[in-house]
Amino acid sequence: MIDIMGIKALTFDVFGTVVDWRGSVIHEGKRLGSGLLVDVDWPAFADAWRQGYEPAMARVRTGELPWTKIDDLHRMILDRLLLEYGIEGLDEERKDYLNRVWHRLAPWPDAIDGLNRIRDRYVIAALSNGNVSLLTNMAKHAGLPWDCILSAELAKKYKPDREVYQTAVELLGFPSDQVMMVAAHKHDLDGAKMAGMRTAYVPRSLEFGTRHVVDVEPDDRYDMFAYDFNDLASKLGT
Amino acid sequence: MIDIMGIKALTFDVFGTVVDWRGSVIHEGKRLGSGLLVDVDWPAFADAWRQGYEPAMARVRTGELPWTKIDDLHRMILDRLLLEYGIEGLDEERKDYLNRVWHRLAPWPDAIDGLNRIRDRYVIAALSNGNVSLLTNMAKHAGLPWDCILSAELAKKYKPDREVYQTAVELLGFPSDQVMMVAAHKHDLDGAKMAGMRTAYVPRSLEFGTRHVVDVEPDDRYDMFAYDFNDLASKLGT
Secondary structure, eight states: OOOOGGEEEEEEOBBTBBOOOOHHHHHHHHHHHSSSSSSOOOOHHHHHHTTEEEEHHHHTTTSSSOOOOOOHHHHHHHHHHHHHTOOOOOOOHHHHHHHGGGGGBBOHHHHHHHHHHHHHHHEEEEEEEEEEHHHHHHHHHTTOOSEEEGGGGGSSOOOOSSSHHHHHHHTSSOOOOGGGEESOOOOHHHHHHHTTTTEEEETTTTTTTSSSSSOOOOOOSEEEOOOHHHHHHHHHHH | OGGGGGGGEEEEOOOOBOHHHHHHHHHHHHHTTTTSSSSHHHHHHHHHHTHHHHHHHHHHTTSSOOOOOOHHHHHHHHHHHHHTTOOOOOHHHHHHHHHHGGGSOOOOOTTHHHHHHHHHHHHEEEESOHHHHHHHHHHHHHHHHOOOEEEGGGSSTTTSSHHHHHHHHHHHTOGGGEEEEEEEEEHHHHHHHHHHOEEOOOOOOTOOOSSSOOOOOOOOTTTTOOOOHHHHHHHHTO
16 A cells, blocks of 8 residues: 655646536536527537547647647637537637636536645645646636646646656655646556656546446556545545 | 726735745744754844845856756755854754745735735736745645746746746736736836736835835836735725
């Protein structure tokens, strides 16, 4: 068993791990939809928006695009989807507002309680591919109690590139093995592990909706496994 | 008069503006002092420590030293002062603890109330020459309610170098004239102004102790003047 007393800080993936991006995008889409001329399949729209995200980041990671923050990648994908879905008549202000739905994502029901418990004993930080302003607005909107907000933007690289984890660890001021990455995604944890961090796997079975089956089994590759953030708080002794 | 509705975010200098570094260092010094063999003039010690800070940063700003974070600059100055003051017998752990007094500085009495009021309507961020981990620990220790923590460390330059303000504004995601720098020090506000930011001057008459006279007059160079953070909150319409 891991010596939990060695851990000083935890960094958290955000999209999918802390907040329910899919439910939030669908919810806002439906509200927007009543004023549109077309009938939009918002679950499919949300999935398509998210599916555009990895390829867009890949273009930055390979150098095809210069450093581009997530707000701008989200907007590139959104502009394409508005055409594909035949959504017309949104002025710039409304497009920008819709694009910022990612600043207004709702936390999973256990997230804030768990974070508050963990925060009592450890430093807790966001460590997301989302840009700093997105994460700041989201924390303010949702009441996420981060001690500090770290982001891929600070390294101008995207997870799982090693520099993102290294930059975060350096800014937190602890040795890498005293910082634990928490994520619902194995590729993120694998990146953190490569950078010498501890890892906690908290799968989120509903991230992609009820029809998408997520592997929620514990995995020996990681130092800790938890069912949700309250379980994680308990396993961290808080 | 400034149109306060145009402001979206405020960045705050921390040492001296939000927290009373001098009183805090003296307080911890006196507690430490009872276990020492020598009698230390802690107010003078605190002043000397702080006086070493600008020249140490200047060595980084001119390129004489590579990027070095404040924790390490504080330690360089501390090691010299321990010799000068004849303070012996501190092991590495105690020296490190003393050096981290800068992580444990106490806020001015009005700071937290004022910040909480301002935070209701604006994004509030630290923007200090202190490193991210120092500011994170300080916020946790003192209960400072930052929406996010920004630092000179993110630009690897020290205020008043323009890059520090530019980096902060970029990370906050607002045009520079929608972000207001709040400081008790004119050179900091002048730097922010050069970077296109709005400025609020909040002098702290007791920063250097009761025997040191601070100019606390309003100054037309800046967009706003406040007596303390509650006054600032009121002037910001919160």
